[in-house]
Amino acid sequence: MRFCAAILHKNTSNSFELTAANPAKSVTFMNRIQLLEQTKPSRRSVAAKRKRPFSPANRNSGFEHSFFVPLHYEANYAYPLLVWLHGPCDNHRQIRQVMPHVSQRNYVGVSVDSPTQTRDLMTDPQPWRQSVSSITESLRRVDEVVSAASNRFNVNPNRVFLAGFDCGGTMALRLGMAAPHRFAGVASIGGAFPDSHHPMSNLLQVRRLPLMIAHGRDSEIYPIARICEELRLFHVAGMSLNLRQYPCGHELTTQMLIDLDAWMMEIVTKVPCRTE
Numbered sequence: 001m002r003f004c005a006a007i008l009h010k011n012t013s014n015s016f017e018l019t020a021a022n023p024a025k026s027v028t029f030m031n032r033i034q035l036l037e038q039t040k041p042s043r044r045s046v047a048a049k050r051k052r053p054f055s056p057a058n059r060n061s062g063f064e065h066s067f068f069v070p071l072h073y074e075a076n077y078a079y080p081l082l083v084w085l086h087g088p089c090d091n092h093r094q095i096r097q098v099m100p101h102v103s104q105r106n107y108v109g110v111s112v113d114s115p116t117q118t119r120d121l122m123t124d125p126q127p128w129r130q131s132v133s134s135i136t137e138s139l140r141r142v143d144e145v146v147s148a149a150s151n152r153f154n155v156n157p158n159r160v161f162l163a164g165f166d167c168g169g170t171m172a173l174r175l176g177m178a179a180p181h182r183f184a185g186v187a188s189i190g191g192a193f194p195d196s197h198h199p200m201s202n203l204l205q206v207r208r209l210p211l212m213i214a215h216g217r218d219s220e221i222y223p224i225a226r227i228c229e230e231l232r233l234f235h236v237a238g239m240s241l242n243l244r245q246y247p248c249g250h251e252l253t254t255q256m257l258i259d260l261d262a263w264m265m266e267i268v269t270k271v272p273c274r275t276e
Helices: 002-011 033-038 043-049 092-102 132-152 167-178 224-237 254-269
Strands: 016-020 065-068 079-085 108-112 155-165 185-189 211-216 241-246
Touching (some): 065 092, 065 132, 108 132, 132 167, 185 254, 224 241
Parallel strands (some): 016 241, 079 108
Antiparallel strands (some): 065 108
């Protein structure tokens, strides 16, 4: 990482922040996120599931999506909304593993299947494809679930965040670049910046859009060389980026999700938040 760190130190402005996670800190890995569901539940957890804050999948719109309701939901408070785009070989239900590690109180959450998702199956290794038709349909789906969440819950329309893992993160960046005025911030965990179909076409607006990228230091799918190329691009474009690197491979970890919460709360409250 010396090369990338040197680029940041020498060339970047205050728009960039590089954070390396503490290798000594214990991190719970979620690269096989479904394994969390295989743990034998206690009586207490079984009772909690009866009241768990996830709404059933919704098919009325022609595609499936799920809502997350914050703990002790207060109807008089306008919540930030987190839209989650799932990773490969997964679907809208991934939000059930993600949101409890982000925050159980701070956000209304919603997730949506990719345009190529087969109902009730998690077999697509490359959802959120970067074709014109897929990008257009993905933006339509995100718009619809934002509207659905806003109709169902008290959501602050100026505090809508978009985030995803792997190809879901890449699509989140893509949609944020296409419609930056619709989002308070966009985050990608392990998903590279899109490099086709002119993602910088709204550059003047994009410069005001907060971006976060969480990167596994040892990832072979999203290698350091790719990060270095993207940093040069972000610097030349004058974009606002919070880059965080973690001592892991191509994985979704609880610490990444904790840091995602802190980053979003900084934007919401305009108060710096540090995670240990």
